[in-house]
Amino acid sequence: MKGISSQERLRLLYLAVFLSFLFCLLVVRFYQIQIVQGEKWRQIALSQHQHILTEPFMRGSFFSNTAVKPGHPEESQPFVLDVLKYHLFVDPASIREEVRPQLALELEARLGGEKVFPELQKKSRSRRIAQWLDQEEKKKIEEWWGRFCLEYRLPRNAIFFLPDYKRSYPFGSMLGSVLHTIQWEKDPKTHQGVPTGGLELMYDSFLKGKPGKRLMVRSPRRPLDMGKVLEAPENGADIYLTINHYIQAITESELVKGVQAVGGRGGWAVMMDPSTGEILALAQTPNFDPIHYADYFNDPNLLEFTKVKAVTECFEPGSILKPLNAALCLKANEELAKKNRPPLFLPDEKIPTSNGWFPGRPFPLKDGRVHRYLNMDLALQKSSNIYMASIIGRLVDTMGDLWYRQALADIFGLGKKTNVELPAENPGLLPTPGKLHPNGKLEWSLPTPYSLAIGYNVLVNSIQIVRAYGILCNGGYAIQPHIVQKIIKTLPDGRKEQLLDHTHLQKGERLLSREVVDTVIRGLKYTTKEGGSSKRADIYGYTEGGKSGTAEKIVDGAYSKTHNISSFVGFAPATHPRFVLLVSVDDPEAKWIPGIGKQQLGGASAGPIFREIALKALQYLGVAPDDPYGYPKGDPRRDPEKADWAREVEQLKRTYEEWNGP
């Protein structure tokens, strides 16, 4: 056998070196891909097999005030909450052309008419074909899909569900105009709901949450709803309102019935606790239904019902301003007494009321019927325009226009916002001496005080009225009407953080003395009794007080005799009132009711609504009847001798007859 020659050895060496060199290149390339570019290729691989999905969060809820009965709190009750629903998506790119028609038919049959086929034709990896499906619907579709994708050999994740929270209203349209809602389509970038108005808009920054992140793996075998949560979603803060759901339901149902009964165009009601300023109910009819919000914003005729009329609608209050004027006159008496000057008037003083001529007025003021003489209690009972104008005339002659105007603004807040937590509050208008209207005429002229005396020439909103009467009912102290009691956020670790606390809001500074408010309250008790203008507001079994008002609406630039805003504002029980309640009816039908009188008057149209709401609310609140004999004729519990205020009413009647004849 021959040995290997040196030339062949050299060739072998060269071959070995060359192969080694190739191997080294391989190692270097391996190092480059695996080590130097390793992170880059890992990211590419991850993005092909995994992606990050947004995990939905729950927007904050609104809760009812379930602690209205002292010492008897109930379980928390939401007005609105987010409920988990599912959106159905399809991945058209992973579905073969020939299967699409059959798939579309099957899905359309299950989704109740949603057009699916056009979506399957789109060049996309993700098309939404149904929204807001609930758990049962999702389960049925998944069961069907399990069989379908096997039969037609489609990837299991060709259709997939994404969870989302839908704003839901267990009580339907209750408190709709106050709460409002969020639009069906959320902001695609931030995943936040877009509020339509009301408290959803006012407190959007508290209600918003933060979406989380979930890691999803693309795999034909694994459905897309499994994955690891990388970042937990952060839910929005919950808002606890002062409004009680049961009292709200009472107010809404009685308001609807009452407004329909008098043929009104609409109406609203506000109930407030005078000692704390908590608004217990805020209703209006027609109401705003948040579930069908789009109908309201797309119809100009329905747009007005998206606003909270109690804050946006200003009206001339009419006679309901008279008790406030009486209170100011009594306050003026106290100020005069401090200066050792004689009082403007005395509540029991016999004041002539047959002459309705006042300085600057082109026409005389008139009462419902001619009264020769009245005192304060009689004037409130009969709602006398001439009496009120007389004492206000004395007020401005003694204290001046500016004092009167300041007192209305500073004590009762007329012309100023109440700062209740609702959007678009209209502060109304209180004329100012020396200021001009847009038409160039003076806001305040010679006859202005006499108009203000009877509640004209001033615009107020309902919250201002309720606040003003609240001051009379709580002993004369300032209060802040409010709707939000507290805001609480639940942190991801389960701890609760209080972001806002209004539970400490109680009475503020003293604005009127005890004597002044007691005197006015006493006068207001007569109005709902025999001889009063608001007998239909008498709450059977309970004591109450209040005042009706009928303001003529301005139609075609002039006051109308047939179009009114008729109101009644009252409180119950008369001593330590549990609430103040204002009911306003927009444009009740003008007609004569035998035995009652003109239906369009406040006492006849709004008074009965007040009575029904107040009676049911007092029963719900557990307030024991404090007038056990104050029932209507025919009721076996009635005793006209023992009923509350019976003797006082009889005495007042005798006084009236003595001064004016039977």
Added chain:
Amino acid sequence: MRQSLLQIGFVFFCIGFCLYSYLNEQNALTRVKMQLPQKEKELQMIREEMRRLSYQVDQFENPSHLIEIAHRPEFSHLKHPALKEILTVPDEALASCSD
């Protein structure tokens, strides 16, 4: 010699048994850890289901609906009690009674 072999065998047996137990335990732990995400998901689903049912109960217990059915003759005997008719017993008193 035989005894030494037996001793060595026994030691190896013990080591092997301990190793086997350790690995068995680790496997059991891993099985439980693998189940955790599924359990979390199920817990979340149960919570959501509770929320949905609570919503349905609220819909039925809508106060407007309750006010409506309160007018029916079969419920006419039901009244809201006055606060003074309700006796409240503090939790502390209940706890002391049970002691």
